[in-house]
Amino acid sequence: MRTSPTPTVDVRRADERFTTAISWLDSKHSFSFGGHHDPANTHHGLLLVNNDDVVRPGAGFDTHPHRDMEIVTWVLQGSLVHQDSEGHNGVIYPGLAQRMSAGTGILHSEKNDSWRLQGGTAHDEPVHFVQMWVVPDESGIAPGYEQLEIDGELLAGGLVPVASGMAKHDGAAAIRIKNRYAALHAARLQPGRSVQLPEAPFLHLFVPRGAVTLEGAGQLATGDAVRLTATGGQKVTATEPAEILVWEMHATIAA
Template sequence: MITLRKAEERGKASFGWLKSHHSFSFGSYYDPAHMGFSALRVINDDWVAPGAGFDTHGHRDMEIITLVLQGAIVHKDSAGNEKVLPAGEFQLMSAGSGVYHSEYNASQSEDLRFLQIWIMPDQQGGAPGYQQKHFAEKAGLTLIASADGRDGSLVLKQQAQLLRLSLSINEQLSYQIAGRNGYLQLISGELTVGDQIMQPGDGLVISAESVLLLHAAKPSEALLFDLP
């Protein structure tokens, strides 16, 4: 079964310095029909004003993945990590038994846009962890995060995979789902999956499917979650 979640159906938040779209219930946005899917709990598409950001706050028992789409993030956490995360790089923070961090727009003149993703771990507690990596942009699918860290991917505390999809115009791709569920988030372009046509910001909930057939009507970039 493949179900389309349109971009305009997402929850919205606006605080002046922050504008956000929530694929799943988050903060003041609550929809019991969209509380997450499988181990995937949050996909937030955030726009942050110049110089603004999230003050120090805490997390625990969550795998938090960040992909910067525009600009750069200044990251600091209670484990002693002080990093700059530029556009195109992936960050994975394992909150474990507890971690505090802050995230700010590194620019005083340009907006920051990033995706923040939460995946529920299959193990509780443990020391917090931090990983950050640039993955070479290449056609097709690139493994970004996995439970075993194979092929140089980030190590995820869940039996799941995160892949980045990049297709040129009229390119097609077939993907065999390793888990029982999947979720596809389109960042840019236009994708057809089965009889569903995806536009930027759309999400696709996938269950009881063994193979996905994808066709790009435009150059397209997406994130594909292969979930338990």
């Protein structure tokens, strides 16, 4: 649904997130997820899930179903092995953009198989990744999968389109998502380097590692996020080596 929201800048600190901590998983949820539910914190714009996950070696998410969701996975450290019921499989690693369209229904698993990827020698290498879900334009589409290496573009230090359904990113975004009002951008920033946020009715800025300052809002540390409405154009500047993920959204989920 297109809308004209009131301008706001809502800073959410890392320790305010829901947490799931079990033997093989440390997961931080920016929005209601699984057994964690807050009716006042279900989404921002079109973004329903922003899970910050660390999975220990040899473990992961067993085969499970999804439906009618665009799922983007971004790895920060280690390797994540993907397999699904449509026959897609691959290893997701830092600098590789990956999207799965659940559509009419798909089964998939995600595992930290780092011990196997290095000749079967056991070692302690967790995989750290952020998984983000946005709603598609329409339900009942065919399931799909896409991944592409964009590490070279990230080395330039600017804000790089990672996944988009917006016409303005035709030919530029690494991977396509089935929502014409949403785009994910990423940047790797060295201290002192800045990028400028796009202008949109809804923005979600997440700092999965490092530290930055946001113009008008101050310091943001690892795990912090900002939900912006009816704004944009602010500078994000690294105060230490950092990586940021920015969702640009020109619509929201109907209440």
